[in-house]
Amino acid sequence: MYEINVNGETRKADVDPGTPLLWVLRDTLGMTGTKYGCGIAQCGACTVMVDGTALRSCQFPIERVGGARITTIEAIEQDEVGRKVVEAWVEAQVPQCGYCQSGQVMAATALLKETPKPTDQDIADAMTNLCRCGTYNHIAAAVRQAAA
Numbered sequence: 001m002y003e004i005n006v007n008g009e010t011r012k013a014d015v016d017p018g019t020p021l022l023w024v025l026r027d028t029l030g031m032t033g034t035k036y037g038c039g040i041a042q043c044g045a046c047t048v049m050v051d052g053t054a055l056r057s058c059q060f061p062i063e064r065v066g067g068a069r070i071t072t073i074e075a076i077e078q079d080e081v082g083r084k085v086v087e088a089w090v091e092a093q094v095p096q097c098g099y100c101q102s103g104q105v106m107a108a109t110a111l112l113k114e115t116p117k118p119t120d121q122d123i124a125d126a127m128t129n130l131c132r133c134g135t136y137n138h139i140a141a142a143v144r145q146a147a148a
């Protein structure tokens with residue numbers, strides 16, 4: 001039995017040690033805002049924040065979570081930076097199909113928490129999540145807007 005801190009609450013998961021955090025969030029805890037894309041840490045659809053840092057949860061086993069604070073898209077607007085990111089996302093009308101967008105918002109929030117005034121290069125370096133709808137220009141614009 002594992003006890004992990006998700007969005008400020010202690011949650012229990014009776015799963016194998018190697019179970020990826022993504023599946024604990026989605027299947028055990030029923031928090032389906034974090035998406036499954038590739039399963040091999042390539043696409044970023046599964047991005048959450050671990051102690052404020054963006055992390056691809058599909059390749060992060062529950063046994064490595066320990067006492068870290070997990071933040072998911074469900075609670076992102078409780079974070080001051082996350083709220084600004086969501087507002088900028090809505091204003092810039094970033095999403096198309098939307099599938100990748102929770103991961104994009106998590107990555108953007110982690111970037112702005114670490115680097116409140118990112119350069120275009122900082123944004124390019126940090127926003128590596130894939131978007132099959134090609135919303136990259138809108139994503140970059142929304143990150144700049146959230147930082148403004």
Ligand code: FES
Nearest residue numbers: 037038039044058
């Ligand atoms: S599902 Fe985790 S990076 Fe693609």
Ligand code: FES
Nearest residue numbers: 097098131132133
């Ligand atoms: S909005 Fe469709 S995959 Fe990104």
